[in-house]
Amino acid sequence: MKARLMNDMKTAMKAKDKLRVDTIRMANAAIKNAEINGKKELNDGEVIEIIGKEIKMRRDALEEYKRANRLEDVAKIEKEIEILLEYMPEQLSEEELRSLIQDTIKETGAQGPRDMGKLMSALMPKVKGKADGKLVSNLVKELLG
Numbered sequence: 001m002k003a004r005l006m007n008d009m010k011t012a013m014k015a016k017d018k019l020r021v022d023t024i025r026m027a028n029a030a031i032k033n034a035e036i037n038g039k040k041e042l043n044d045g046e047v048i049e050i051i052g053k054e055i056k057m058r059r060d061a062l063e064e065y066k067r068a069n070r071l072e073d074v075a076k077i078e079k080e081i082e083i084l085l086e087y088m089p090e091q092l093s094e095e096e097l098r099s100l101i102q103d104t105i106k107e108t109g110a111q112g113p114r115d116m117g118k119l120m121s122a123l124m125p126k127v128k129g130k131a132d133g134k135l136v137s138n139l140v141k142e143l144l145g
Contacts, residue, residue, distance in 0.1 A: 001044040002031065005087065019076065023083045027054055048088060048129045055084045056133070092131045094139070100126060101136070101143055113144050 005024055012020035031050050035042055042050070058081050065073045085091070092100065101123060104110075110119040119140060127136055 001047040019079055020083055023080045027051055030054055051084055051087050052129050055081055089129050097131050097139055101139055116144055
């Protein structure tokens with residue numbers, strides 16, 4: 001995964017795609033920081049987790065920029081998210097996610113909103129990197145509601 005990021009960055013540099021270069025460079029920096037802090041080299045799963053965190057940070061920032069009506073920045077961040085999503089495993093569709101949540105509800109025996117914690121702890125390892133946490137949470141609330 002890290003090699004793919006480096007190769008893609010070189011390709012983007014040759015193509016003079018500044019936004020892609022900058023986005024990949026920021027992802028590489030986050031990965032390097034995690035390796036330094038953890039004092040070990042990250043495997044592909046851990047790299048995907050870091051990229052997922054980068055996407056989440058950008059989605060959170062996106063909401064703020066939309067509220068502030070900073071449309072130029074909104075377009076830039078949306079493009080960065082698109083670039084980073086290329087490195088994530090294929091995302092689950094809403095239908096697939098609903099089905100997975102319903103199966104997990106049956107497995108855990110969750111009855112209502114008070115069982116949300118139990119359900120989420122069983123569900124999150126199954127969807128890690130494959131779905132946005134906010135979407136998962138909203139669907140769980142809807143299905144348990």
